[in-house]
Amino acid sequence: MTTEVIPNEHVFPFRELCCQHGIFFASETGPDHPLPCFDRESVSPPKGWKDPAKIENWYIGKEEAYTEKAALHPETGRILCIQYYQRNGTPVLDDGGRGNGKLHGELEIAMLTRFWETYKAAQSLLINMVGFNILRFDLPFFIKRSWKLGVEIPHPAYAGNRADAGIFRDLILHVGCGNRDQEMSLAAICRFLGLPEKGDEGKRFHKLWFGTPEEHMQARQYAINDVLLTADVATATQFI
Numbered sequence: 107m108t109t110e111v112i113p114n115e116h117v118f119p120f121r122e123l124c125c126q127h128g129i130f131f132a133s134e135t136g137p138d139h140p141l142p143c144f145d146r147e148s149v150s151p152p153k154g155w156k157d158p159a160k161i162e163n164w165y166i167g168k169e170e171a172y173t174e175k176a177a178l179h180p181e182t183g184r185i186l187c188i189q190y191y192q193r194n195g196t197p198v199l200d201d202g203g204r205g206n207g208k209l210h211g212e213l214e215i216a217m218l219t220r221f222w223e224t225y226k227a228a229q230s231l232l233i234n235m236v237g238f239n240i241l242r243f244d245l246p247f248f249i250k251r252s253w254k255l256g257v258e259i260p261h262p263a264y265a266g267n268r269a270d271a272g273i274f275r276d277l278i279l280h281v282g283c284g285n286r287d288q289e290m291s292l293a294a295i296c297r298f299l300g301l302p303e304k305g306d307e308g309k310r311f312h313k314l315w316f317g318t319p320e321e322h323m324q325a326r327q328y329a330i331n332d333v334l335l336t337a338d339v340a341t342a343t344q345f346i
Contacts, residue, residue: 127192127193127194127195127233128192128233128234128235128236128275128340129190129191129192129224129228129233129234129235129236130190130191130192130235130236130237130333130336130337130340131188131189131190131191131221131235131236131237131240131244131333132188132189132237132238132244132329132332132333132336133185133186133187133188133189133244133247133248134185134186134187134189134308134311134315134325134328134329134332135177135178135183135184135185135186135247135311135312136177136183136184136186136311136312136315136316137173137176137177137182137183137184137312138176138182138183138184138210139184139210141173141176141182142181142182144168144169144172144173146165146168149165149168151164151165152164174309177311177312178243180246180247180250180251180254181250183247184210184214184251185214185217185218185247185248185251186201186311186312186315187199187200187201187202187217187315187326187329188200188217188220188221189329189330189332189333190224190333191333191334191336191337193337197330197333197334199326199329199330200216200217200220200221201213201217202214202215202216202217203216211255214251214255215255215256215257218248218251218252218255218257219257221248222252222257222258222259222260222263225260225263225270225273226260228273229260229263229270229272229273233273234273234274234275235273235274235275236274236275236276236277236336236337236340236345237274237275237276237277237336238276238277238278238292238336238339239276239277239278239292240269240274240276241269241274241276241278241279242276242278245264245269245274249264249269275345277336277339277340277343277345278290280340280343280345281295281339281343292304292332292335292336292339295339295343296335296338296339299338299339299342299343301335301338301339301342302331302335302338304331304332304335305328305331307324307325307328308328308332311325311328311329314328
């Protein structure tokens with residue numbers, strides 16, 4: 107599917123907003139650069155271990171796990187791209203202008219600024235912004251990265267310790283039918299509904315993103331598929 111690239115001068119991702127459809131969004135993250143060093147003193151090898159080589163390998167394993175999980179936390183991760191989609195439109199991938207000589211922080215600032223401007227536009231037009239697991243992952247990530255990078259968060263996007271429930275709608279709460287114990291991952295609900303596979307690139311997304319040109323394109327396609335599947339699940343479950 108064709109993907110629209112956002113010109114740097116655009117304030118928000120769409121050339122125009124359709125009031126009849128919600129804005130679907132998703133994001134992909136990776137380890138921050140430079141990544142804060144792993145603190146070996148924060149963990150201890152099993153009691154009774156004496157072999158220095160075995161202990162060192164254990165620490166190495168912990169360090170590798172720390173790097174892999176760094177992308178999941180705003181304190182150790184960063185936003186690589188934010189994807190948007192409105193039904194009957196072209197999906198948009200915002201990478202902050204990657205490839206234009208910008209530093210990592212500048213890319214994130216550009217993406218976050220556009221996201222919050224999109225929120226303000228959606229709020230003024232009473233358009234929902236819909237995502238999957240956004241209350242637990244995407245929005246806390248965006249909010250904390252905005253704090254770190256000095257990006258202004260418009261009121262009431264985050265106020266009173268909660269995101270704006272009038273605009274932000276989390277699809278994961280819908281597919282769980284009100285029971286958090288019944289919540290499913292996006293991949294699981296897609297399989298259940300017979301929708302296309304989500305793919306497993308998410309586990310190595312940042313490696314693909316910064317890999318060869320072919321790997322980078324694979325990462326971009328995965329990211330776009332992420333937001334399109336969110337819209338497909340919303341349709342299939344009669345959410346919006």
